[in-house]
Amino acid sequence: MQLLDGKKVSEDIKNEIAEVVAKMKKNGEKVPHLAAVIVGNDGASLTYVGSKVKACERVGFESTLVKMPSTISELELLKKIEELNQDDNIDGFIVQLPLPKQIDDQKVLMAIDPSKDVDGFHPENFGKMALDMTTFIPATPFGILELLERYNVETAGKHTVVIGRSHIVGRPMSILMGRKGFPGNSTVTLTHSHTKNIAQITTQADIIITALGVPNYLKAEMVKDDAVIVDVGITRVADDTNPKGYVITGDVDFENVSKKASFITPVPGGVGPMTIAMLLKNTLLARELRRD
Numbered sequence: 001m002q003l004l005d006g007k008k009v010s011e012d013i014k015n016e017i018a019e020v021v022a023k024m025k026k027n028g029e030k031v032p033h034l035a036a037v038i039v040g041n042d043g044a045s046l047t048y049v050g051s052k053v054k055a056c057e058r059v060g061f062e063s064t065l066v067k068m069p070s071t072i073s074e075l076e077l078l079k080k081i082e083e084l085n086q087d088d089n090i091d092g093f094i095v096q097l098p099l100p101k102q103i104d105d106q107k108v109l110m111a112i113d114p115s116k117d118v119d120g121f122h123p124e125n126f127g128k129m130a131l132d133m134t135t136f137i138p139a140t141p142f143g144i145l146e147l148l149e150r151y152n153v154e155t156a157g158k159h160t161v162v163i164g165r166s167h168i169v170g171r172p173m174s175i176l177m178g179r180k181g182f183p184g185n186s187t188v189t190l191t192h193s194h195t196k197n198i199a200q201i202t203t204q205a206d207i208i209i210t211a212l213g214v215p216n217y218l219k220a221e222m223v224k225d226d227a228v229i230v231d232v233g234i235t236r237v238a239d240d241t242n243p244k245g246y247v248i249t250g251d252v253d254f255e256n257v258s259k260k261a262s263f264i265t266p267v268p269g270g271v272g273p274m275t276i277a278m279l280l281k282n283t284l285l286a287r288e289l290r291r292d
């Protein structure tokens with residue numbers, strides 16, 4: 001069994017980006033600038049956004065954090081997005097999800113200028129992704145592709161089973177694994193809450209990508225020998241013995257599944273850090289496209 005070490009690979013990617021940024025600075029060019037909008041005080045979301053801002057500093061990007069109260073109206077948020085769309089100094093921005101109930105996610109994502117949509121959630125970018133056109137690929141699926149590529153995991157002709165059909169991870173992942181090229185050329189099954197006999201499907205899988213948010217969902221009996229396992233789950237599970245009061249737990253029963261797997265991502269230290277590295281990569285791309 002080999003670990004797909006997202007922590008290490010994400011450090012490599014950040015070093016590569018930092019080198020590019022250092023050259024930009026040396027040439028007197030503007031460096032990439034990412035803005036992140038966060039609405040409300042959800043602890044996990046604040047942590048994720050904080051990590052994104054910190055990663056910007058690490059590679060030499062500029063960053064702006066926009067904090068808005070949970071009581072904000074949809075209109076106020078849309079106004080802020082228009083401001084960011086118009087701000088020439090900002091190359092790309094994200095609106096951290098989930099948003100409060102009074103706000104329609106889809107309306108917000110549609111309001112982002114596609115050329116600044118470094119999350120790749122705008123329908124225009126999502127459509128381009130599905131059509132193999134150059135665009136911003138959503139950071140988590142993009143990070144998984146990069147991890148598979150850097151470990152040279154064979155994907156062509158393999159059966160990839162994706163668990164979960166979220167717009168952020170499962171759905172784009174299922175499209176990307178079936179695209180032409182490497183990583184890709186997989187035969188993909190997208191499973192979800194209405195799927196029957198899921199274990200019958202997962203035991204046929206060469207590659208399993210779980211993006212469910214149910215701790216320890218994927219058991220050893222659901223996996224065939226030598227399968228490749230990618231765990232996107234990052235659920236906070238209460239734990240009094242931990243100073244934080246919780247532990248981050250994946251969708252995979254790592255202890256038992258890792259004994260059967262050929263490759264497996266740990267949680268934490270697998271897909272999570274890759275997501276942040278790929279957001280930086282998309283922001284760099286946004287800057288480069290704006291320069292042309």
Ligand code: GUN
Binds near residue numbers: 096
């Ligand atoms: N919430 C969970 N994952 C993500 C992500 O990749 N981007 C944004 N904007 N919100 C998220």
